[in-house]
Amino acid sequence: MWSLRPGVLGGLAVLEIVVLGWAAPAAAVEVAFESASAASNHQRAIERSRDLLQETLTLYPGATVAVGHEGAIVWMAGFGYSDVRNEIPVTTNTRFRIAQVSEALTAAAAVKLAQEGRLDLDAPVGRYVPAFPDKGVVVTSRQLAGHLAGVRPVSRIERQKERPCSTPQDALPAFVNDPLARSPGTAFLPSSHGYVLLSAVIASASGQDFLACMEERILRPAGMSATVLESPAGRHSSLSRFYERAFLGMLRLAPPVDLSCAFGAAGFLSTARDLARFGMALLGGELVSPEYLSILFSTQKTGSGASTGNGLGWRISADSRGPRMSQSGRTVGGRSAIVLVPERRLVVVILANIDGDHLDDHANRIATFFLEPE
Secondary structure (H helix, E strand, C coil): CEEECCCCCCCCCCECCCECECCCCCCEEEECCCCHHHHHCCHHHHHHHHHHHHHHCCCCCEEEEEEEECCEEEEEEEEEEEECCCCEECCCCCEEECHHHHHHHHHHHHHHHHHCCCCCCCCEHHHCCCCCCCCCCCCEHHHHHCCCCCCCCCCHHHHHCCCCCCCHHHHHHHCCCCCCCCCCCCCCCCCHHHHHHHHHHHHHHHCCCHHHHHHHHHHHHHCCCCCEECCCCCCCCCECCCEEECHHHCEEECCCCCCCCCHHHCCEEECHHHHHHHHHHHHCCCCCCHHHHHHHCCCCECCCCCECCECCCCEEEEECCEEEEEEEEEECCEEEEEEEEHHHCEEEEEEECECCCCHHHHHHHHHHHHHCCC
16 A cells, blocks of 8 residues: 655656666655554654655665554655666565664574573584684674674675575685684674674574574564565565666666675665564564563673673664664665664664665654654
């Protein structure tokens, strides 16, 4: 159920495949609310959010937003095009690359396995993944999830290489034999390799394929029917095209990339609706117990006691309204942001089909709109 607002779409100049045009239209395709009664309590916040996105997303080919509050999605909208050349509008069913927001899903699965007694977050990783060699120091799953393990980041050259992977174990030879970049526990060092290794730990601890474990413990319980791992060979329905800016800001299709080795680091495709459901299920205790949710949301510290400002899969901040958990990501043809305000059971998700700037800032501003009295 969706409808075009008057004057929303059309009129975008398209110049073949390499150069598509200057910008997507700054207007939206808007869907019906999943909970009309809940939405009626947020009309001012919805209008302010719509105005913000129409103003700030003019350089985005396409984007989508979903806001969940107290267990109900109160607003969803699509902005611009999922396919610029063919003028196919973004809808709430459009799938996007969610990049590092994948880490929030992966960390939740690791903590769920800990709750089940299948994974000891503080045991050596080698207990679960023998292919990870002894480094002379203990590396744990908790450190991997908190980016404190010292596993080196992915290099630019590696990002440009295309190699297919069927399992997380297939991706390990690219980095497991390399020296650690930092001694574990001494410094916050974001590493996609670390989350790929955590994906292998999850598969081993669960005794399942990584995706099967994610589906059983996170995706199905949260009602995330549109969330899948991206596969070059897969045919993903409702998938957005991916874009980048070229010379003089002209829009063009992003080059093809193989993300099959990213797994729980940055490998998922999803919709704003699915991620809002994930956030609501997490805050509602449907995925992990309150005790284990506090593990996800506890600020990690280095061995010297310095706060990293990060939990497991989440950045942690606070304002006068209480703590906020957020995660954002960027990749070829994709940008993502999710914000949780646990004390108000509020979730805000924005996804886009280009690696643009400030999407996390927009998500935080929208969260603030929904926290203010009507």
